[in-house]
Amino acid sequence: MTADPTRLAEPPGATARTSGGVLRRLRKDWWIYLFLLPTVLGYGAYTVYPLVASWWFALLDWPGFADQGTFIGIENFELLFADGLFWNSFRHSLVFLVAAVPLRVGLALFLAILLNRKQTPFKGLLRTLFFLPVVTTGAIIGVAFTLLLDGGGPISLALVKSGLLDSPVNFVADTGTSLFAGAAVWVWKWLGITMIYWLAALQTIPQDVHEAAMLDGAGPGREFRYITLPLLVPFLVIITLIDTVGALNVFDLMYTLTAGGPAFSSEVIEIFIYRTAFGASVPQLGYASAAAVLFGLITMGLAVAQAVGLRWARRATGGMK
Amino acid sequence: MRRAVAGGLARAQGWRRVFARPGNTMTFLGLLLLGVMWIYPFIWLLSASLKTQPEIFGSGLGLLPDQPIWENYARAWTTVGFDRYFLNTVIITGGTVLLIVVRSALAGYVLGRYKFIGKKVLIVVFVVTFFLPEGYTIIPVVQLTDQLGLLNTYLGVILGLGAGGQVAATLLYAGYFSGLPKELEESARIDGAGPFRIFAQVMLPLSWPITATVVILNFLFAWNTYLLPLVFTLSEPAMRTLAVGMTAFVGEYSTDWSGLAAAAMISLVPVMAVFIALQRKFVDSIAGAVKQ
Numbered sequence: 001m002t003a004d005p006t007r008l009a010e011p012p013g014a015t016a017r018t019s020g021g022v023l024r025r026l027r028k029d030w031w032i033y034l035f036l037l038p039t040v041l042g043y044g045a046y047t048v049y050p051l052v053a054s055w056w057f058a059l060l061d062w063p064g065f066a067d068q069g070t071f072i073g074i075e076n077f078e079l080l081f082a083d084g085l086f087w088n089s090f091r092h093s094l095v096f097l098v099a100a101v102p103l104r105v106g107l108a109l110f111l112a113i114l115l116n117r118k119q120t121p122f123k124g125l126l127r128t129l130f131f132l133p134v135v136t137t138g139a140i141i142g143v144a145f146t147l148l149l150d151g152g153g154p155i156s157l158a159l160v161k162s163g164l165l166d167s168p169v170n171f172v173a174d175t176g177t178s179l180f181a182g183a184a185v186w187v188w189k190w191l192g193i194t195m196i197y198w199l200a201a202l203q204t205i206p207q208d209v210h211e212a213a214m215l216d217g218a219g220p221g222r223e224f225r226y227i228t229l230p231l232l233v234p235f236l237v238i239i240t241l242i243d244t245v246g247a248l249n250v251f252d253l254m255y256t257l258t259a260g261g262p263a264f265s266s267e268v269i270e271i272f273i274y275r276t277a278f279g280a281s282v283p284q285l286g287y288a289s290a291a292a293v294l295f296g297l298i299t300m301g302l303a304v305a306q307a308v309g310l311r312w313a314r315r316a317t318g319g320m321k
Numbered sequence: 322m323r324r325a326v327a328g329g330l331a332r333a334q335g336w337r338r339v340f341a342r343p344g345n346t347m348t349f350l351g352l353l354l355l356g357v358m359w360i361y362p363f364i365w366l367l368s369a370s371l372k373t374q375p376e377i378f379g380s381g382l383g384l385l386p387d388q389p390i391w392e393n394y395a396r397a398w399t400t401v402g403f404d405r406y407f408l409n410t411v412i413i414t415g416g417t418v419l420l421i422v423v424r425s426a427l428a429g430y431v432l433g434r435y436k437f438i439g440k441k442v443l444i445v446v447f448v449v450t451f452f453l454p455e456g457y458t459i460i461p462v463v464q465l466t467d468q469l470g471l472l473n474t475y476l477g478v479i480l481g482l483g484a485g486g487q488v489a490a491t492l493l494y495a496g497y498f499s500g501l502p503k504e505l506e507e508s509a510r511i512d513g514a515g516p517f518r519i520f521a522q523v524m525l526p527l528s529w530p531i532t533a534t535v536v537i538l539n540f541l542f543a544w545n546t547y548l549l550p551l552v553f554t555l556s557e558p559a560m561r562t563l564a565v566g567m568t569a570f571v572g573e574y575s576t577d578w579s580g581l582a583a584a585a586m587i588s589l590v591p592v593m594a595v596f597i598a599l600q601r602k603f604v605d606s607i608a609g610a611v612k613q
Contacts, residue, residue: 025438031516035431036443038424039491046485047450050461057460065467114352119345122353128600129356132363135596135603137545139564140585143571144366147578152378154365161382188359193607200608245452252547256568270456270548277460278552289460296457303452 054296057289064283076290086291088264089272092179093248096268100183101243105236108191112198113224131192138189142256145185146172175265178258182266186253194243201235202228237310241303248299269295363589370394370582377578390579397584405559406566407587410544413478413562417543420483421490422535429494430524434503447488455548458485463552473557481549482542490535497531498524534606537599544592563588 026033058076060069080086111130115123133141148155151170159165171181205228213223251270254260260267260275267275273295277288364384369377371389397403432440462481463472471477501524509519525532547564554560567584596603 022438029435029437032431032435032437035427035516035520039428040443042420042424042480042484043446043450043486045465046462046481047453047458048446049465050458050485051450051453053461053464054457057464065464111352111355114348117348120352121345121349126352126356127604129359131604132359132593132596135541135545135592136363137547137564137567137588137592139545139547139567140588141362143567143581144362144585146571147369147377147582148362148365150378154361154382157382192359196604196607203608241452245454249454249456251456252545252564255547256571270454273456273459274548274552278555285460285464292457292460295454299452299454299457 051296054289054293057286058293060286060289062284062286062289064285069286072286076287077294079287080290080294085264085267086272089260089267089269092266093268095179096183096186096250097244097247099180100187101240101247103183104187104191104194104243105240107187108194109198109232111191111195112202113228115195116199116202127192127195130195133189134192136189138252139256141185141189142253145181145257149181149185172258173262175262178262178266182250182254182257185257186247186250189253190243190246194239197239197242198232198235201232201239204235205231233313233316234310237306237313241306241310244302244306245299248295248302269298366582366585366589369579370586372579372582374577374579377582393579393583394587396577397580397587401566401580401584402559403563403566403584403587406561406563409475409560410562410564410588412475413482413550414540414543416475416479417483418536418539420479421487421539422532424484425487425490425494425535426525426528426532427520429491429496430498430520432491433495433498434501434506447491450486451488453486459548459552462549466553472553473560475560478550478553478560478562481553482546483539487539490539493531493535494528497528501527533602537595537603537606540595541592 057069059071059073061072061075062069114120115127120126147153149171150156151168151173156165156168156170160168169177171177209227209231210223213227218226249270250268251274254266254268255271255274258266260271269291273288273291276284276291368384368386370393371391372386373390376387431437432443462485466472466477466481469477471480505523505527506519509523514522545564546562550562551565551568554562554565563584567581567588571581
């Protein structure tokens, strides 16, 4: 994008942009800035400003949007660190990540490999089936699964009939299962899109690599282990990153499925923030902002870690060639 | 005609060859079983929307309703206010998609084709904020909207959904525009067209494939989004979207599950229709966005 500075706005002959400096360039490029104006204004107000403002809000005791907050320094953070419910939600988000993300990434890869094979019949139909929940509203899926996972619902009934369960279980209303029920529904909903990512990744592998492996007598297992997998590592990092951020943004599904309950057993960080800021009768906007700041830092940390991982993976696969 | 028959025959023989290998058949059956797990909740929801309240839980695993109760749909549509929620969703989705297309196309065009002071800063800001979770920004976004007096308005929700974020759309446009030959613009400039005419009459029409992708992806995003419309309409139930109205339904009519299922179907139909009509385009555009 930056390799060839095709400055089309410049009339021929005026290519020497040595002197005259910044002001003249700004004046000449005025229309460029006009083109950028909607994005700069919108992005500034709705993304960059919130990013900065959250830090300020986190230092306030602020009971509602109508009021002015009072500055209390880092007191919110001190309270947050001592708040068992915050750490509870923090732990749930981590458990959710560890349980659901590998399942989603792994199962999707498995499906994509099967659906990428020439011999697999009805690929289009199967792809559509797996993709259907992706286009469905998360809130609807949450509401629908409160019924499906109910003690009298079809999933519990089927498990009892097949002998896998002794008595009906309401997965959503049980403190031991609610978080994992949420994770399972989340994997179910988003598997299709991760599968499409993987299919796109698989299609970047040239066909002759596959043929060469066949000629060398490699079976499907060895071919996957030594050829496909190393080529997929950079994609693995980026797909895991996308899915991880998705897992942290699980609000709509979790909120409509369990609302964080029962007894906070499935409350993840986003629900904690929502409950503190908007769900309580006395809003604690400063306190919720402090939680949001910590949440943002965690996300950033994960993103940076994976970006480093991606660079490492690129170098490793680059070194192999 | 003969060719069609021959094609059908070849396909039939092809299938026979595929299923002749037991491995292929096993794979297919396994995938089909998994596929049933993916479609079952939708069929169950459809069936629940046509059942009576006691029948939903009383009929066990049976999917066929004794007698389809179409009144469930009428009830969800009028009594609970889903007609209004539907209208709200259409307006908000349309406005959001339009805003995103216009501003991303404009920004993507200059980012993709020109060098200017501040470009690097812009790109760095985009990259840093790319993965920002919605829960992080929601409080300042509400505060800002409140100060602008836009809470509980369509414009407020549309700005909240379409003005920030959506870096991907801008980058898709930038990537596409940077690949177009520059002769296109040069000849237009010789004809005396200024940058605005070149953009509107030459570049924008050329970017149709990307516009389609951006429209599809953001239609999905705006139609299904939940947290922001929920928070923006807490004090004004009439402004709810379908997704938000669904939850309110649970609260106010906590026993009316058949009406709820019908409401869910009403909300699903437009998305499903768009998805099935544009299926190839959907999948291709997501795959393309990933490869970028």
